[in-house]
Amino acid sequence: MTAPRATRTRTPKIRENLPAPQTAEGLYFHYKPAEAAQWTPFSPRTITDMIARREIDYVFNGRDNYLTGAQIVALVERYTVKPFTKPAHATAA
Incomplete structure (x- = not known):
């Protein structure tokens, strides 16, 4: 007999x-x-993990x-990839 599985997420x-x-x-606004995940390319769990690893700035209110x-x-903005532009001084070979 096995233990019942959790049904609540x-x-x-x-x-x-x-x-x-x-x-x-x-x-x-806090x-x-x-x-916050709905405006970023990250999941809520990823944001929580980044906060735990102190990779991003955050606000801690004691709880x-x-x-x-x-x-x-x-x-x-930190994770936005900018398009590549060729330098103006580049010459064709």
Whole structure:
């Protein structure tokens, strides 16, 4: 006989009507990692792991970890790949 499997999964509660991080209201709003994930190329778990490894800036209020809108914008800009442009002084061979 085997033990019963867990049937309940933990899904983080995401608040409704969140301001976008790049707006004036959203720059200082505190987002939970699951809420911030919708504006980044990362999953909530990846963001949580990056916070635990101290790879990204975050806000700690003594109990929970948060990201401000400005930190989300900086995170997205950090991992944005810019298009390659040839230097002006390059000559054809």
